[in-house]
Amino acid sequence: MSTVAEKVTNKNAALEYGVVEMNRRRPGGKKVYKPHLATKVKWALEDSMERSIAAQRRMRSVLERLDEIHKLADLDMRVQAHLGKLDHELFGLAIEVADLERVVTAALAESKPAK
Numbered sequence: 652m653s654t655v656a657e658k659v660t661n662k663n664a665a666l667e668y669g670v671v672e673m674n675r676r677r678p679g680g681k682k683v684y685k686p687h688l689a690t691k692v693k694w695a696l697e698d699s700m701e702r703s704i705a706a707q708r709r710m711r712s713v714l715e716r717l718d719e720i721h722k723l724a725d726l727d728m729r730v731q732a733h734l735g736k737l738d739h740e741l742f743g744l745a746i747e748v749a750d751l752e753r754v755v756t757a758a759l760a761e762s763k764p765a766k
Contacts, residue, residue, distance in 0.1 A: 687762065688759075688762040693759075696755050696758060696759055699751065699755050700752065700755050700756075703748050703751050703752045703755070704752075706744075706748050707745075707748055710741060710744060710745055710748070713741055714738075714741060717734060717737060717738060717741070720734060721734060
């Protein structure tokens with residue numbers, strides 16, 4: 652039969668091992684939680700990433716065409732003003748796509764793949 656003192660020391664030893672193990676895993680003693688990523692969510696994130704890359708390609712194409720139009724010498728002031736507005740909208744779209752890509756990349760990095 653074991654005494655109460657032996658049981659208490661065994662529990663303390665188990666607790667000490669747990670603390671040591673936790674400190675070994677992470678210096679702060681806490682494990683980082685990484686949520687599991689469902690397959691359909693993973694597919695949606697991958698599709699979103701592919702579409703953002705395709706949108707960036709299209710924006711580059713539009714920007715090249717706008718540059719060609721800007722190089723024409725005989726443009727009316729109204730046309731130049733409208734081209735400036737289109738440039739502005741295109742850059743706003745580029746910022747939105749970059750934010751979308753940043754959010755998707757962060758979501759993929761913060762989660763681990765499903766088993």
